Amino acid sequence: MLDPRDQQTLVVASSTGHLGPTIFRSTDAGSTWQEAKQPPAFRPAQGSETPRSVSHTFWLTPGHADELGVWWAGTSPQALWTSTDGGDTWQSVDGFNEHPDYEKRTEDPTAGTPDGPVMHSILIDPRDADHMYLGLSGGGVYESRDHGATWSHLNNGLETTASESRAETIPWEPVGPQHDPHCVQLHPFHPDILYQQNHCGIYRIQRPDDTWERIGRNMPDNVGDIGFVMGLHPEDADTCWVFPMDGSDVWPRTSPGGGPAVYRTRDAGASWERQNNGLPKKGWYTVKRQGMCIAGTDPVSIFFGTTSGELWASRDEGRLWTKIASHLPEIYAVEVAEI
Amino acid sequence: MTANGATVAQALADLNERFPGIRFRMVDEQNRIRRHMTIYVDGERVSSLEAPTAACTELVILQALSGG
Numbered sequence: 001m002l003d004p005r006d007q008q009t010l011v012v013a014s015s016t017g018h019l020g021p022t023i024f025r026s027t028d029a030g031s032t033w034q035e036a037k038q039p040p041a042f043r044p045a046q047g048s049e050t051p052r053s054v055s056h057t058f059w060l061t062p063g064h065a066d067e068l069g070v071w072w073a074g075t076s077p078q079a080l081w082t083s084t085d086g087g088d089t090w091q092s093v094d095g096f097n098e099h100p101d102y103e104k105r106t107e108d109p110t111a112g113t114p115d116g117p118v119m120h121s122i123l124i125d126p127r128d129a130d131h132m133y134l135g136l137s138g139g140g141v142y143e144s145r146d147h148g149a150t151w152s153h154l155n156n157g158l159e160t161t162a163s164e165s166r167a168e169t170i171p172w173e174p175v176g177p178q179h180d181p182h183c184v185q186l187h188p189f190h191p192d193i194l195y196q197q198n199h200c201g202i203y204r205i206q207r208p209d210d211t212w213e214r215i216g217r218n219m220p221d222n223v224g225d226i227g228f229v230m231g232l233h234p235e236d237a238d239t240c241w242v243f244p245m246d247g248s249d250v251w252p253r254t255s256p257g258g259g260p261a262v263y264r265t266r267d268a269g270a271s272w273e274r275q276n277n278g279l280p281k282k283g284w285y286t287v288k289r290q291g292m293c294i295a296g297t298d299p300v301s302i303f304f305g306t307t308s309g310e311l312w313a314s315r316d317e318g319r320l321w322t323k324i325a326s327h328l329p330e331i332y333a334v335e336v337a338e339i
Numbered sequence: 340m341t342a343n344g345a346t347v348a349q350a351l352a353d354l355n356e357r358f359p360g361i362r363f364r365m366v367d368e369q370n371r372i373r374r375h376m377t378i379y380v381d382g383e384r385v386s387s388l389e390a391p392t393a394a395c396t397e398l399v400i401l402q403a404l405s406g407g
Contacts, residue, residue, distance in 0.1 A: 018375040018402055019364045035360055041368035051369040 064129035074119025140179030215269020305331030
């Protein structure tokens with residue numbers, strides 16, 4: 001992750017599987033790298049506590065523009081960490097990690113997906129460094145107004161994996177791993193507006209409302225509103241892009257009906273249009289939660305990468321798609337950097 | 340190289356003084372030897388960091404590679 005505040009600092013999460021998790025950092029735009037002196041690590045367990053050990057850092061977010069050197073990280077098991085020295089040393093954010101409801105809020109690391117439950121979408125309000133959001137997959141969306149000291153759930157209106165599979169047998173609860181946001185985005189110029197692609201639909205919220213609206217209900221029935229990415233137009237807060245995947249009975253996580261397509265709304269989710277010009281007529285693409293990136297303005301460019309190693313681009317807001325790279329390894333994340 | 344200590348834990352602490360961060364590559368924050376690490380004291384595999392090394396002449400730390 002490149003620090004937009006200095007365009008020089010790069011922070012990278014690493015976990016080889018053999019040597020444990022760590023963080024590497026560069027302060028010269030990648031020419032040289034150093035390992036963090038103190039990567040994220042839980043405190044030793046006490047008494048009958050379940051010992052927590054960082055498996056990997058999943059998410060990195062540079063801090064607020066006014067807080068040079070501050071970074072935030074989300075790990076699996078789900079925990080929040082912060083650095084005030086450009087990523088060299090990391091401290092536990094105890095307001096989340098040591099909260100009495102920690103185990104109720106988060107997903108059991110032994111029961112999550114194969115890569116483990118993750119903390120992602122750490123979002124900083126550009127107007128206020130103390131105002132933050134984060135996403136837990138599973139676990140839901142949380143909000144802090146005091147720089148991470150305390151957190152409240154922001155899950156009202158979200159349908160859950162429990163209600164999806166066993167409707168009417170399990171009552172809706174505001175907290176817990178049955179909530180599964182896949183990607184949450186805060187609009188940079190309209191930071192009261194957030195969108196999310198959830199395991200159970202596409203949602204929008206406009207603060208100070210505290211209830212999400214399932215705008216994915218307006219997607220075509222034969223496509224549905226399941227997926228992982230959420231891409232926002234950098235200026236128009238009513239426009240966003242999603243990449244639907246098959247979320248029916250067995251959740252194959254591939255393009256519905258074998259027809260890959262991006263969908264765009266320009267009216268805050270009231271209606272959606274299919275954008276597949278240039279994409280294969282038949283294809284079973286999977287795009288992960290960090291696999292779409294929006295860049296530039298008038299018109300914006302959109303990029304997405306597939307787990308089959310294809311990178312696609314549109315230079316005209318999704319009207320025409322061109323494959324710009326293929327035969328890559330599995331693509332986890334797509335970012336645009338200005339060189 | 341030479342490392343000093345009456346236990347594996349102390350020997351790793353000594354190593355970490357000279358090579359900061361190396362211990363965390365071998366042992367997690369709950370003092371558990373990482374899954375792909377094996378430690379031998381004079382040819383005997385040990386599973387605890389409290390294994391004595393006072394009389395040890397050879398401490399071997401092996402990293403198992405997996406995944407093909």
